[in-house]
Amino acid sequence: MDASVAKYLIPLKASNSALGEWRVTHDYLIWTECRRAEEAPLVLWERYKDGVVRIPDGGSMLHIIHAGMPHHIERLFGYWRSCECDILWLRVQREGLVHHAMILGGSADVASENRLLWVCPQCAATVKSVGLPSQKQNPRDFWRCESAAIEEFNSDAGIRTCGACGFTHPSGYAFRKVPAEEAQSGVWW
Amino acid sequence: MFAQIEITEPIDRIIDDWDYLSDKVVAHFSTFKEAGHNILGLRRRMIAASSMNDPKKGNISRVLELNASGFEERHHDALSLRVTAAGNPHRVMHNFGYWHINDKDELYLPIPAEFADQLGYYVVIMGTPKGSEIDSFAWYCEKCETLLHDHVIETSKIGLAGFWKGERQAVNGYNADINLRTCPECNHVNPLAYCWNKAKDTPAEAQSRLCW
Numbered sequence: 001m002d003a004s005v006a007k008y009l010i011p012l013k014a015s016n017s018a019l020g021e022w023r024v025t026h027d028y029l030i031w032t033e034c035r036r037a038e039e040a041p042l043v044l045w046e047r048y049k050d051g052v053v054r055i056p057d058g059g060s061m062l063h064i065i066h067a068g069m070p071h072h073i074e075r076l077f078g079y080w081r082s083c084e085c086d087i088l089w090l091r092v093q094r095e096g097l098v099h100h101a102m103i104l105g106g107s108a109d110v111a112s113e114n115r116l117l118w119v120c121p122q123c124a125a126t127v128k129s130v131g132l133p134s135q136k137q138n139p140r141d142f143w144r145c146e147s148a149a150i151e152e153f154n155s156d157a158g159i160r161t162c163g164a165c166g167f168t169h170p171s172g173y174a175f176r177k178v179p180a181e182e183a184q185s186g187v188w189w
Numbered sequence: 190m191f192a193q194i195e196i197t198e199p200i201d202r203i204i205d206d207w208d209y210l211s212d213k214v215v216a217h218f219s220t221f222k223e224a225g226h227n228i229l230g231l232r233r234r235m236i237a238a239s240s241m242n243d244p245k246k247g248n249i250s251r252v253l254e255l256n257a258s259g260f261e262e263r264h265h266d267a268l269s270l271r272v273t274a275a276g277n278p279h280r281v282m283h284n285f286g287y288w289h290i291n292d293k294d295e296l297y298l299p300i301p302a303e304f305a306d307q308l309g310y311y312v313v314i315m316g317t318p319k320g321s322e323i324d325s326f327a328w329y330c331e332k333c334e335t336l337l338h339d340h341v342i343e344t345s346k347i348g349l350a351g352f353w354k355g356e357r358q359a360v361n362g363y364n365a366d367i368n369l370r371t372c373p374e375c376n377h378v379n380p381l382a383y384c385w386n387k388a389k390d391t392p393a394e395a396q397s398r399l400c401w
Contacts, residue, residue, distance in 0.1 A: 062209040086226040106226030189190035
């Protein structure tokens with residue numbers, strides 16, 4: 001458990017650090033964030049057999065992203081991820097601010113795989129999929145592999161081209177690293 | 190970006206319980222219930238910046254933990270996750286009359302209501318006990334912190350229903366024997382225990398709930 005968690009309180013507040021506020025407890029990995037309500041929302045998507053589902057992002061909600069469920073959070077990371085454990089995704093809007101928490105963890109007998117992938121926006125096929133180390137057990141390797149996978153994906157349009165329909169997927173981006181030109185244009189994923 | 194592959198059916202038809210803060214879901218989590226890899230408790234309470242009132246139990250703002258330096262009071266801070274680390278004895282005054290010790294971290298998040306006259310949410314999150322993980326109901330002398338008694342249950346094997354049954358047995362056993370409540374070090378006679386569910390208090394337990 002890191003020093004800040006030893007103080008027992010993890011505020012759902014804004015952060016200037018590159019990855020935002022990540023905290024580790026014995027059973028959980030916790031990310032917190034706070035944005036102004038007028039900013040574009042962090043939109044959660046989940047991938048199902050027949051397509052993708054946008055989880056409504058208005059007001060407040062607590063959603064469980066089940067282990068193994070490919071999910072993407074628009075404006076937070078430019079890829080899809082399936083996680084080894086359940087993730088609780090919390091959004092609370094109060095007094096002009098939107099507070100977020102992403103809580104990874106739970107029971108000990110979790111066996112699902114940790115993967116990073118890209119889903120074709122034209123036909124929903126998997127364009128590219130890469131295994132990742134456990135974020136909780138090995139965070140440094142997790143972030144190193146995340147960066148390497150994105151770099152490889154972005155380096156070659158052939159890799160980004162859907163084998164099923166031929167669509168070329170836009171570039172990916174790392175956690176909390178929305179490209180500046182996309183952020184300014186208001187058009188991003 | 191995903192307009193062409195988006196499933197546009199109403200979300201309730203695709204995902205059961207997609208929002209655990211919705212009224213219909215919260216109603217099922219007023220005690221504790223498994224939800225995926227975790228156990229959730231979702232309560233509607235009056236939540237201010239640093240205090241909390243339960244409609245039935247009143248002010249339950251005072252949270253105590255027992256650590257190397259003795260009893261220590263924790264605070265509820267609205268919109269802050271509070272962590273009780275696995276293995277730490279903890280209790281909430283007037284909420285449950287024992288020290289709870291478990292093998293899982295517990296996370297608590299008070300979410301104030303949007304408007305002053307509404308109830309907010311109090312979210313409790315903990316992992317589902319697995320393998321040989323246990324819960325303990327313990328009592329320490331309120332004067333000198335000596336361990337008086339503890340009752341251990343294997344929650345990983347008996348599940349949540351067994352937890353509440355074990356809680357009742359622990360409280361009954363402690364309350365039935367004044368020797369258990371009498372501190373062997375300082376002779377102080379400690380107050381009666383009581384369960385989390387106020388509706389099950391005996392008259393004597395209800396009196397005790399008011400005290401500690």
